[in-house]
Amino acid sequence: xxxxxxxxxxxxxxxxxxxxxxxxxxxxxxxxxxxxxxxxxxxxxxxxxxxxxxxxxxxxxxxxxxxxxxxxxxxxxxxxxxxxxxxxxxxxxxxxxxxxxxxxxxxxxxxxxxxxxxxxxxxxxxxxxxxxxxxxxxxxxxxxxxxxxxxxxxxxxxxxxxxxxxxxxxxxxxxxxxxxxxxxxxxxxxxxxxxxxxxxxxxxxxxxxxxxxxxxxxxxxxxxxxxxxxxxxxxxxxxxxxxxxxxxxxxxxxxxxxxxxxxxxxxxxxxxxxxxxxxxxxxxxxxxxxxxxxxxxxxxxxxxxxxxxxxxxxxxxxxxxxxxxxxxxxxxxxxxxxxxxxxxxxxxxxxxxxxxxxxxxxxxxxxxxxxxxxxxxxxxxxxxxxxxxxxxxxxxxxxxxxxxxxxxxxxxxxxxxxxxxxxxxxxxxxxxxxxxxxxxxxxxxxxxxxxxxxxxxxxxx
Amino acid sequence: xxxxxxxxxxxxxxxxxxxxxxxxxxxxxxxxxxxxxxxxxxxxxxxxxxxxxxxxxxxxxxxxxxxxxxxxxxxxxxxxxxxxxxxxxxxxxxxxxxxxxxxxxxxxxxxxxxxxxxxxxxxxxxxxxxxxxxxxxxxxxxxxxxxxxxxxxxxxxxxxxxxxxxxxxxxxxxxxxxxxxxxxxxxxxxxxxxxxxxxxxxxxxxxxxxxxxxxxxxxxxxxxxxxxxxxxxxxxxxxxxxxxxxxxxxxxxxxxxxxxxxxxxxxxxxxxxxxxxxxxxxxxxxxxxxxxxxxxxxxxxxxxxxxxxxxxxxxxxxxxxxxxxxxxxxxxxxxxxxxxxxxxxxxxxxxxxxxxxxxxxxxxxxxxxxxxxxxxxxxxxxxxxxxxxxxxxxxxxxxxxxxxxxxxxxxxxxxxxxxxxxxxxxxxxxxxxxxxxxxxxxxxxxxxxxxxxxxxxxxxxxxxxxxxxxxxxxxxxxxxxxxxxxxxxxxxxxxxxxxxxxxx
Numbered sequence: 001x002x003x004x005x006x007x008x009x010x011x012x013x014x015x016x017x018x019x020x021x022x023x024x025x026x027x028x029x030x031x032x033x034x035x036x037x038x039x040x041x042x043x044x045x046x047x048x049x050x051x052x053x054x055x056x057x058x059x060x061x062x063x064x065x066x067x068x069x070x071x072x073x074x075x076x077x078x079x080x081x082x083x084x085x086x087x088x089x090x091x092x093x094x095x096x097x098x099x100x101x102x103x104x105x106x107x108x109x110x111x112x113x114x115x116x117x118x119x120x121x122x123x124x125x126x127x128x129x130x131x132x133x134x135x136x137x138x139x140x141x142x143x144x145x146x147x148x149x150x151x152x153x154x155x156x157x158x159x160x161x162x163x164x165x166x167x168x169x170x171x172x173x174x175x176x177x178x179x180x181x182x183x184x185x186x187x188x189x190x191x192x193x194x195x196x197x198x199x200x201x202x203x204x205x206x207x208x209x210x211x212x213x214x215x216x217x218x219x220x221x222x223x224x225x226x227x228x229x230x231x232x233x234x235x236x237x238x239x240x241x242x243x244x245x246x247x248x249x250x251x252x253x254x255x256x257x258x259x260x261x262x263x264x265x266x267x268x269x270x271x272x273x274x275x276x277x278x279x280x281x282x283x284x285x286x287x288x289x290x291x292x293x294x295x296x297x298x299x300x301x302x303x304x305x306x307x308x309x310x311x312x313x314x315x316x317x318x319x320x321x322x323x324x325x326x327x328x329x330x331x332x333x334x335x336x337x338x339x340x341x342x343x344x345x346x347x348x349x350x351x352x353x354x355x356x357x358x359x360x361x362x363x364x365x366x367x368x369x370x371x372x373x374x375x376x377x378x379x380x381x382x383x384x385x386x387x388x389x390x391x392x393x394x395x396x397x398x399x400x401x402x403x404x405x406x407x408x409x410x411x412x413x414x415x416x417x418x419x420x421x422x423x424x425x426x427x428x429x430x431x432x433x434x435x436x437x438x439x440x441x442x443x444x445x446x447x448x449x450x451x452x453x454x455x456x457x458x459x460x461x
Numbered sequence: 462x463x464x465x466x467x468x469x470x471x472x473x474x475x476x477x478x479x480x481x482x483x484x485x486x487x488x489x490x491x492x493x494x495x496x497x498x499x500x501x502x503x504x505x506x507x508x509x510x511x512x513x514x515x516x517x518x519x520x521x522x523x524x525x526x527x528x529x530x531x532x533x534x535x536x537x538x539x540x541x542x543x544x545x546x547x548x549x550x551x552x553x554x555x556x557x558x559x560x561x562x563x564x565x566x567x568x569x570x571x572x573x574x575x576x577x578x579x580x581x582x583x584x585x586x587x588x589x590x591x592x593x594x595x596x597x598x599x600x601x602x603x604x605x606x607x608x609x610x611x612x613x614x615x616x617x618x619x620x621x622x623x624x625x626x627x628x629x630x631x632x633x634x635x636x637x638x639x640x641x642x643x644x645x646x647x648x649x650x651x652x653x654x655x656x657x658x659x660x661x662x663x664x665x666x667x668x669x670x671x672x673x674x675x676x677x678x679x680x681x682x683x684x685x686x687x688x689x690x691x692x693x694x695x696x697x698x699x700x701x702x703x704x705x706x707x708x709x710x711x712x713x714x715x716x717x718x719x720x721x722x723x724x725x726x727x728x729x730x731x732x733x734x735x736x737x738x739x740x741x742x743x744x745x746x747x748x749x750x751x752x753x754x755x756x757x758x759x760x761x762x763x764x765x766x767x768x769x770x771x772x773x774x775x776x777x778x779x780x781x782x783x784x785x786x787x788x789x790x791x792x793x794x795x796x797x798x799x800x801x802x803x804x805x806x807x808x809x810x811x812x813x814x815x816x817x818x819x820x821x822x823x824x825x826x827x828x829x830x831x832x833x834x835x836x837x838x839x840x841x842x843x844x845x846x847x848x849x850x851x852x853x854x855x856x857x858x859x860x861x862x863x864x865x866x867x868x869x870x871x872x873x874x875x876x877x878x879x880x881x882x883x884x885x886x887x888x889x890x891x892x893x894x895x896x897x898x899x900x901x902x903x904x905x906x907x908x909x910x911x912x913x914x915x916x917x918x919x920x921x922x923x924x925x926x927x928x929x930x931x932x933x934x935x936x937x938x939x940x941x942x943x944x945x946x947x948x949x950x951x952x953x954x955x956x957x958x959x960x961x962x963x964x965x
Contacts, residue, residue, distance in 0.1 A: 237930060261930050269911045277917045278929040286922030295916055302908040303870040310902040334906035435540045435666025435886065441673045442891035 003357040004345045013364025014381060016317050017343045018398060020136040021099040022048040023146025024153075025062055026177055026398070028097030028134075030202025031154070032223040035061045035093045039080055039111070040101030042066045044138070054401035056208050061219050063087055067103055076104050077114040084118060088129050091218040094226045095158075096131045097150060105137035130226055132157035142343040143398060144244050144319040147177040151201060151248040155255060158229045162257045165234050171282060172235040172258060173200040174249055176242030178322035178397055179266075181209040181407035186416055187241075187266070190276070193291060194283040199228045199235060201248075208407060233258060237282050239275075241266055242321035243349035264349060265325040266412035267420065268332050269298055275413065294414035305421035306334055308428040315339035315370035315391075317363055317378035320347035322397055325411075326377055327353045329420065339369040341378075375427065392431050394424060467624060470632045475717035504622030506590050508630020511537065512711065513586050513618065513637070515662060515687035516695060518544035520582040522551040524569050524600060525590035526560075529622070538882060540666035541689050546582055555592060565598040573607040573615055583692040584614035586637070594621035614692070616641040628710055635715035638686070638695065643719065646696035648683075653754045655683040656745055657698050657725070659716050660707040661732075663688025667886030671732050674769070674889065678761055680745060686712070699723040703748035705730050705741060726752070732888040734800025735773055735807075739766045773890040777808050780897050785809030787904055790856035792816045792847065792865055793879055803831055804893050810900075813856050814839060844868050858904050873912045875903040 025036035025048060038045040045064035052060040065071075065079040080098070087096055100111055115133050119126060134149040151174060171191065175184060184205035191198040206222025213221055233256025240249035240262045249260035261278055265271050272295070280287050312335040316326050320342050327337045331354040340358040342350065350358055359365045363378065367385035370376055376386050379397045386393035400406035409423070410416035438444060503511075506529060514521050514537070523530035534550035541547065553559075553568050569587065576585055585607075589600050604615040620633040656675075661668050668688050675682060684690060684698035699719065704727035706716040716727040726748050730741035746754075746762040788811045791802070802812055817825050817838045828838060842850075844865070851859060851872035859869040862880030869876035877899055879887065887896045917926050 259930075270914070273914075273917050274929050277924060277926060280918065280922075280924045281930045287918040287924070288922060292916070292918065292920075292922055299873075299912045300870075302912050303873070306906050306908045307903075310906050311898075332907050332911065334902065334908060432884065435669065437542050437666070437669040437672065440666050440669040440886055442670050442889065443673045443677070445891075 002351050002353050002355060004350055005357055005359045005361075006345055007360050009361075012362045014362055014367070014384065016341060016362045016366070016378065016381075017142040018051065019044075019048065019138040020141040020143070020146035020149075021101050021134075021138060022051065023141075023143035023148075023177060024097065024099040024134040024136045024150035025052075025146075026143065026204075027147045027150035027154075027202045028095070028099070029060065029220055030204040030207050030223045031095050031097070031229070032206065032220060032225045033092075033094035034097060034207075034220045034223070035063055035087050035091055035095075035218075036097045036099060037063045037065065037083055037087065038099050038101055039065045039076060039083075040067055040103045041072075044101045044103065051399050051401075055399040056210070056407065057404070058208060058210060061091070065104075072103065072107060075109060076107070077109065077118075080111075080114060081118045081122070084131060085122065085125060088126055093129055093219045095154075096129060097153070098131065098133045099136045099146070099150070100134070101136070102138035105135065105139070111135065130158050142319060143177055144242075144321060144343070144347075148244045148247050151245070152251050154201065154229055155232065155248060155251045158226060159232045159252065159255055160230050161255055162233055166236055167197075167234045168236050169195065169283075170197045170199065170235050172232050172238040172252065173198050174238065174240040174245040174252075175200060175202075176244050176321045178319065178325060179204075179241065179412060180409055181205045182410040183266075183412045183416060185209075186410050186413050190291065190413055191279060193288045194279045194285045196279065196283050199232060200224060201229060201232070204407075210407065232256065237261065239263065239278065243324070243347055244319075244321050264321070264352065265328055267325050267329050267417050269295070269302065269414070269417065270332075271328075272298070272412075272414045272417060291414065294418070298414040298418045301418040301421045302333070305425045308425040309333035309335040312336070312374040312428070313338045313372065315341075315366055315373040315376050317341035317366040317376075317382065318397055319343050320349050323358070324349045324353050326396065327355055329417070330377075331355075333421065335374075339366065339373060341366045341369070374431075375424070392427050394427055466619075466633070466636060467629065470629065470636070470714055473714055473717070475713045503627035503630070505620040505624045505626065505630030505633060506588060506622045507533065508627035508632075508711075509618050509620035509634040509637070510588060510630075511627070511662075512631050512634035512687055514547055515539040515541070516584075516586070516690045516692055517541040517547040518582060519584040519586055519692050520546055520549070520551055520576045520580055521586050521588070522553070522569075522572055522576060523588045523590065524553045524555075524565070524572075524593045524598065525588070526555045526592055527552065529588075529590045536882075537662075538664050538884060539662050539688055540664075540669075542669070543689075544691070546580055549580075551576055560592065560596055563596070565593055565596060566600075566603050569593075569598065569600065569603050570607055573603070574611065577611045577613050582613070584616060584642075586616050586618055588618045589621050591622045594619075594623075614641070614645070614696075631711040632714045635712045635718075638715060639718055639722075642692075642696050644696070644699045644723070646693050648693075648697040648700060651700045652681060653702060653752070654680050654749060654758075655701040656680055656749070657683055657701040657704040657719075658685040658688075658707060659704055659727075660712045661685050661688045665884055665886040667888035667892055668732075670886055670891050671738070671889040674742065674765060675745075677765060678742070678746065678758065680749065686715070699725070701725055702752045702754070703727070703745060705745055707731060731800060732892070734802075734804045735770060735777075735890060735893055736803055737800030738889050738893075739770060740800075742766060769890045773894060774807075776894045777804065777897055780901055781808045783901050783905065784897065786811060787857045787900075788813045788855070789900070790814045790850070790859045792842065792859055792861040801893070801896070802828060805897070805900075806831065808897065812837060814850075816840065816842070848872050858900060860900075873909065875906065875909060877903050 021038055028034050028036040042064045045062055049060055049062045065083040067076050067079055071079045084096055111133055132153040134153045136146045136149055181204055188198050201224045203224045207220040235258050238249050238252055238258045238260035240260055246262055252258050253260055266275050276287055276291055314330045314335050314337050316323055316337055323342050330337055337355040340355045341361050342358055345360040363381055363385055370389055373391055375394055376382050376391050377394045377396055380395055380400045380402050382393050395403055411420045530550055530552035535548055553572050555565055559565055559568055573585055587600055587604050600617045604617040608615040616637055618637045620630045683701040684694040686695055704716050704725050706727050706729050719725050720727055728744045731737040732741055742762055746758045750756050750758055790813050812832055814837050847868050851869055851874040858875040860877045860879045863882045866876055885895055885899050886892050918924050
């Protein structure tokens, strides 16, 4: 049973979290022809925008209601309306995803009511554009919750109620934010290999996969089509990936009666087996030769890679679903997750993370607890801790701003797990220091261990 | 020219195996004749380079077309505490034109000059290889000339690949040291506690786990050949008072001839395993005392042994709950002494088999006594048989060298490298603990359950289990047990004898 330690300090040191509206915008960015709209002051948008650009190296369509002093006092409905109309006329989006921020949520307005009024009053002007609302104040949650809220809002606001036209070849996939562009592509290819068609919501693989479109497009291009979100109820089954997506899967079941299967993770041999079994079951088709071969390759990668993982101590800081995905992987390779830090203590998946205790906290907590570990696993901001501690950093999640190609690394399924094993093994191999007489001297080592133990004891008191 | 030397090496009075042979058998040599089509293992050049290369401040120049060095450089885990020149690869990289036009000698001379100018090493070892021996390059003369011209020791090593096995190459390297190196330097600090360690390669730096014990006893290692050696120390090895020979089959000729030439007594010992380490320390001290060191050294040695053994057994005992009853298969020519076997058994590990291919008669006798069953010893096992044994789960882990690694892994069986490519140090008391710790880590890695789990589908992709997808809204239940048939069978192994593959 994993113990979850709550936040105790007042000063967060080197935050692990990215904000909730950013998470919602992230999800909206996976929809074709969409512009996410932050309802807040323009700085909220600007910071999120810059962070997205640093991570994806793409132009990111992200707009703001630009709340000013007067609007903050008098109410922001006018700004919201003006922003929506401006966006509609200037960029002709198929979807505007409104994400509220701490500023407007603190003020406290009836955003749903305002939005309904705007939609009714401007029905003609807004024809052909869906507008949905995710209430995502920065003072709550984090990127994972914001992502889920955006997906729920899209299903709730766009998906048509139960459809008599069930398509036995079509399934819905609801991935978490921790899956990369390449992960989504891997999932789609796997699904299609069984003769099925997947509607993936959101689908960052079309929108944020780093292509050169050949013309200037002011909205997202690629991603889930709004029509497909509307007809999501036709799907014969829904696969949700990550505990965070349960709410979205439940919403789809409620609206359109689509049954769902939840996968905590798709990384690792067992998880990939389960995924492939589910697809074979839904489709009634045998597992294609390509996947059978990939499974065997993964088995071999486990054999070749395990030497580098056995007995290693790992420190991970990540959002709950991501923490679960990574911890299960590392534990499955024979490493020990000795330090785990996450953003919130409320997710039920945390109790299944294979580690003794999870600290709800920040990268400062990671640094304080990762002493003596062999690897840090978190996003790019972990680089300071890695430097201070002299421990290598495996960059995962969001944001990754100091390495290229973060979105094109596959970590799910047979193939992705194989690649993940290789990537981490290579970090370990790159870290191998030549042995030294001092390092191996057993007498000296005994002394040092003794000193270190006293040091750790001293720290504890 | 080499033939008499090789014949002489085969007549090794220091080797009890050899002494037991009749005249005719002795002439044939100690390595079995190679079988074309079924040979695995290194050549004499390989063996010579292994022995000499860890002399870390020397340059090692391979006079050959590319393959000899290009395919083999920087491939061993010996460690240096200082100079790194030994890891830089030098070869004359002979081309077709060089061979046809007879430019080998000139190129070699130029290569030596370039190395001297760029690195100023205390010595350059020049290795003869098959092609350069065949075309008749007079390496001896080039080295002699270069030595005089550049005032640097340039040592010819005659061990072309075709002359024989890796083991023969080890010995030929020893001959090169005797002919050109040892005895060429007179140090000014000769003392009564100076020893040589021969055949210790300092793999993964493991000798550094033993050296502090010697330091504590006041025993100074004059030359460790070849691990972490410096050229001048090797050149002064003749001034030591005693020699410990670690990997006996590799450098026995060197130890014996040093005894003959300079009167340095030697014994054969090992730093692998608890009892062997203690015994080695004991015998080193005894030899030194015999040769004039103060007798109190013996008492101090006993005290250190008592202290260290108490610590190591306590550490090893901690692994008993996790390793009791685990079955180990040893398949190696390297770390294989009866002392390792004894230490493993002491904490409840069972030895289901051990190869004795390179063990001495004495070793075999000891192993027989410890194992109480002769059937557990084997000379060498074909990969197919080894695979079958492991697949039948007749062992929990195999300890062997890199080349038999995949027999274990493809049989989905834990494996631990205990030969030259390994990254973990196993020498001395603490090395034994490290080995047991690595066995523990390997056996208990959760990947074994994963890779042994049959695929949820059969060879045609048809599902064997169907219970992942369920109706809303419950989460899916646990997956039903799939039928126990493996998804794939591996049949990839060539016929090479697995026992041939490992060396110390």
